[in-house]
Amino acid sequence: MTTTWPRGSMSTVQEGRPHTVRPTRGRLRGLAWVHALVMAGCAVLGLFVVVRYAIHSVRGFHFDDRMMLSLGTTPAAWWRILDVLGLVTDVSVALCLAVCVVVAMLQRRWAVAISAGVLIGGANITTQVLKYQVLQSVSPPNTLPSGHTTVGLSLALAAVIVASYRWRPLVTAGAALVATFVGAGTVSAHWHRPGDVLAAGMVCLGWAAVALAIVGGLQRRVPVGRRPVRLAAASVLGVLLAGLAVVLIGVRPRFGIYDLPLALCTLGLLGAMFAIVVGWVSQAVDRIVA
Template sequence: MLAAVGVLAVWAALVTTGPGQVVDEVAFAGSVRGRDLLDGRATDVLSLVSEGTLVLGVVVLVVLAVLRRRLRLAVAAVALVGGANVTTQLLKHVVLQRPDLGLGSANSLPSGHTTVAATLAVALVLVVPVAVRGPVALLGAAYTAATGVSTLVAGWHRPSDVAAALLVTAGWTALVVAGLRVLGGSATGRVGRGWAAALAAAGAAGAVLGLAALLAAAAAIDAAGTVVVASAAQDAGRGVQLLSYAGGVLVSAGGSALLLGAVLALLRRTPA
């Protein structure tokens, strides 16, 4: 429920309002500053995310779960990956709209690439043996963060798109974990507690700093009296662009770590 409210809140604040669109667009413009240096690496990361990757990933997840004789984990992984990615596409193309306030009307929220990466990372944590969930969650957080940040670097998405994708994944993760708990079985106890705390703490710190940077950029834009027009992002100074861009990067990276830390915390008392 909180994740669903979060998606709507991000959309309402950054997509449906003029100031929100400007802040998002300024971050988008700020990404151009380092694109010459980072675009090649971002493209390499994004090339790993495709429909083929999604299908192959699901097959690998199911095989791992079956080899462990955990059929319900296989079902849970498929439900998580399928449900979250379908939800993202429905939200982006059918449910949510982007009003044309001078900065374009093509809705890009939530990010499909980030949803694919996040769901595969979370589902992998779900199906692997309990003893290795911590390290796998760390790698999953890094992969998800790299994908989310790469969509910003490449100019494919805005910070709000990545944040919404992480929230969609969080919502489906909560549903799947609830289902596993209803089914019952032996719980995993305190395994992974340290990993969960470390990831959650680092992720929360990054997300808070990122949000603070975005709010500071918004305040600077408001103080300058920027009007919501097509040139608004370009009119913002270089410092404001970089501040907003840095905020988007921190929200993407911090949100990814926070998501995987929360997953470990949820799974500590969930049947494995």
């Protein structure tokens, strides 16, 4: 007896496994643009809110300063944080940028190499221009956005974009850990207020949107699949590990139990921002970047 299959039915089942329908290049390009526009819109809105509250409002500025001062460090912790922040130099940024580009080029992922360079260069130049040429604070000199946070987060996001499909969850966790530690470290060492770090996060998110638009428009490969839960969990795990590291090295509420609620709020706010930014970019990359 011969079984007649309806036309097209064999495309859904092959050897007992569901057939994965991959998007066409046109659909992939449209998906990349949607992600980029939404991400860029949130970045601009977030930056506007932070600037308006943190440096253009006297009350907001003083509360932001109070949040920074709620965190204190032991002498040993302070030196450990400075050792890490001291690694953020022009040479180290250039070296990390070169590594990201070379790794992508060795894999013949030319669009990924271009997008990584655009993300790192664009985010860091934008931060310097905003800080020294555009924005003015109610209490000069202006320190928003944080340059160290921009460097750490832009390099972390570039690593997520460059990472292969198999290694992306692990790289996402590492990226969230490094970026969170650098951002929280600048606040704990009293180099920057939390608003400076949040603003740097919005700058990096905006340039990540540009990077995704570039990849979506230029790459010819098709991504393998989507793992939103796994990547979100990896981002949260990296942030939690960074928070644990910050506590273990000696970051404490500056005035003990009195500052504990505000210190927890400060670290929680920073951690939430890094978890959202790294997790969001990683999930978008998983859907768009091959």
